Amino acid sequence: MRVKVCGATQVADVELLAAAGADFVGLWHGVPRGHAELSGSALARLADAARTTGPRPILVTLSSDLDTLGEALARSGIRWVQLHGYQQPAMVRRLKAAHPAVTVVKVLHMRGGECVERALIPSYERAGVDVFLLDALAADGRIGSTALTIEPAAAAAIADRVSRPVMLAGGLTADNSARYRSLTGHPRFYGIDVDSGSRDADGRIDARQVALIRDKWTVVEHA
Numbered sequence: 297m298r299v300k301v302c303g304a305t306q307v308a309d310v311e312l313l314a315a316a317g318a319d320f321v322g323l324w325h326g327v328p329r330g331h332a333e334l335s336g337s338a339l340a341r342l343a344d345a346a347r348t349t350g351p352r353p354i355l356v357t358l359s360s361d362l363d364t365l366g367e368a369l370a371r372s373g374i375r376w377v378q379l380h381g382y383q384q385p386a387m388v389r390r391l392k393a394a395h396p397a398v399t400v401v402k403v404l405h406m407r408g409g410e411c412v413e414r415a416l417i418p419s420y421e422r423a424g425v426d427v428f429l430l431d432a433l434a435a436d437g438r439i440g441s442t443a444l445t446i447e448p449a450a451a452a453a454i455a456d457r458v459s460r461p462v463m464l465a466g467g468l469t470a471d472n473s474a475r476y477r478s479l480t481g482h483p484r485f486y487g488i489d490v491d492s493g494s495r496d497a498d499g500r501i502d503a504r505q506v507a508l509i510r511d512k513w514t515v516v517e518h519a
């Protein structure tokens with residue numbers, strides 16, 4: 297079970313995540329108007345802090361632009377990219393061709409128990425996606441931090457269908473781990489991705505919440 301916490305904006309967030317036992321830290325670049333969007337220099341600084349303290353940095357982006365991503369990867373030294381949004385399989389293929397050492401996490405959006413990109417899954421796999429991440433899509437099409445959760449059976453159906461490891465996102469907290477007991481036991485289940493649920497009332501990443509999430513989800517995985 298891996299725990300990724302998304303949206304760090306300061307070196308102190310990264311240090312806190314390292315101490316709380318997070319495996320990955322999501323760093324936003326190419327998320328226009330995003331609450332955790334980082335400039336190229338901030339991205340490089342936080343990626344450096346992550347490498348020094350422990351959690352693996354993941355570049356989280358809505359972008360499909362290979363020049364933007366290539367520059368960010370070169371400057372930050374990041375080796376994992378989370379394509380959050382509607383990047384096409386052809387874009388994944390070009391990204392992998394240009395950066396073969398990069399691990400590509402492709403988000404699949406779930407709405408009403410269905411995966412919006414279901415028909416594209418084989419093409420994504422052929423294009424070189426390494427890990428799929430399931431996230432909830434709002435009825436009005438909003439993506440990311442929608443406060444919605446994914447139906448466990450729907451997530452398990454996608455895990456059955458793909459041949460890559462699967463991560464779960466979408467409104468995850470320390471309190472809803474038990475709901476996903478069947479999914480966490482799935483052979484392709486890889487870990488969770490949390491943003492809102494890791495924050496305090498002021499919207500800051502909170503060490504206590506992260507440690508609680510880590511403990512609760514690890515327990516449920518082994519139940």
Ligand SMILES: O=C(O)c1ccccc1N[C@@H]1O[C@H](COP(=O)(O)O)[C@@H](O)[C@H]1O
Nearest residue numbers: 302380440441442465466467490491492
């Ligand atoms: O939150 C956003 O607005 C967002 C925008 C663009 C890409 C990703 C975004 N959020 C990500 O959504 C998942 C789930 O978050 P939550 O735990 O449901 O709040 C996570 O990766 C966020 O960073």
